[in-house]
Amino acid sequence: MFISVVIPTYNRLPILLKCLKALEVQRVSSQIQGYEIVVVDDGSSDGTYSWLEKNCELFPHVVLIKQNHGGPGLGRNNGVQQSRGDVIIFIDSDLVVTETFIESHITSLRKAWRRRGDKLCFTYGAVINTANFDSPISEPHKLTDLSWAYFATGNVAIEKTILEESGLFDPAFKLYGWEDLELGERLRQMGVELIKCPNAVGYHWHPAFSINQIPSLKQVERERAKMAIIFYRKHPTLRVRFIIQFTLFHRILWESLTLGGLINDVTIRPLLKFLIRINRPGLAMQVLRVPLNLVGVREIFREATLNGLH
Incomplete structure (x- = not known):
């Protein structure tokens, strides 16, 4: 073989x-x-x-x-x-x-x-x-x-x-x-x-998380949203909607956890810097994932509207 x-x-x-x-x-x-x-x-x-x-x-x-x-x-x-x-x-x-x-x-x-x-x-x-x-x-x-x-x-x-x-x-x-x-x-x-x-x-x-990675991480979420719509068009199932977070449940979840976007990469930046300073970049990345998920879910719903999906 x-x-x-x-x-x-x-x-x-x-x-x-x-x-x-x-x-x-x-x-x-x-x-x-x-x-x-x-x-x-x-x-x-x-x-x-x-x-x-x-x-x-x-x-x-x-x-x-x-x-x-x-x-x-x-x-x-x-x-x-x-x-x-x-x-x-x-x-x-x-x-x-x-x-x-x-x-x-x-x-x-x-x-x-x-x-x-x-x-x-x-x-x-x-x-x-x-x-x-x-x-x-x-x-x-x-x-x-x-x-x-x-x-x-x-x-x-x-x-x-x-x-x-x-x-x-x-x-x-x-x-x-x-x-x-x-x-x-x-x-x-x-x-x-x-x-x-x-x-x-x-x-x-992958390099340890640093503040200057935030713009590229947000860009990744936007790209993932565009590709998620292609994924869903090929497989328009509930299973795929959950995989890509294109559901009302995910929209409510991340909107709630971020207080409608009030908790975002700008407002939590002092916390992220503190976690990095005490050598906890991994935890900082996990904290940032919450507002990043909101960015991704909002972008998926926006792309879905642009593509005539509901």
Whole structure:
């Protein structure tokens, strides 16, 4: 069995190098004939492609692909289409994995295939969030690392023919968010089972929260809202409305918790600065999530009105 690890990347060269170094030292058994690391540069402007091209001897497993900036979904599609693997593993370019990462995914997949009698399943590995750039894998597992998402492509493995049968990722998702969960809805409709694989551990690095990140975080919420409407148009179900928070319940919830928007990133800024000052940036981010959720929900309802949805 040959494995392809597909990684779309955009302007993340420093952490991408840690990601690739971890993948180059994988310990695999005889059940795996070999593996490749398919890196799809999504039009980066930080020199990612040229650096990897010039230093290709450092990463013998890497297959490098370049595309114009079109988003991670398009990048994953290109990676899959040019891959040689029987199994596709998707990870993000800011994920640093353990030495048994690939082996753990494949062991769990093969066990599920035997149990089911078919290959209609995928494995979902553990994702541990960390702000420790120097030593990402030293981060302990936290309650906030738990996820209930179905087919979140930060750390999943699936048989290639099943993925191709699903139709791959919809390139209409050009901005941030939802392209993987939308594919997940199609996989769910095919009867594809989610198999938890906690031994396939990846450490998701992102810089510690700081005040100057607030504008970009609000922009992400606006982009997610636009993509959420595309998601809902394709799957106009109550389930998807709850996933994207396009319900009256979510509108009332976040309006109430923020007192109609009185609690916002400006009014809570002194609290956020205090939490950062006492070295609690993670808690500051959790506090900020409340008004950010309101931004996102309001934007979804605005986009729905513009698109004639109710």
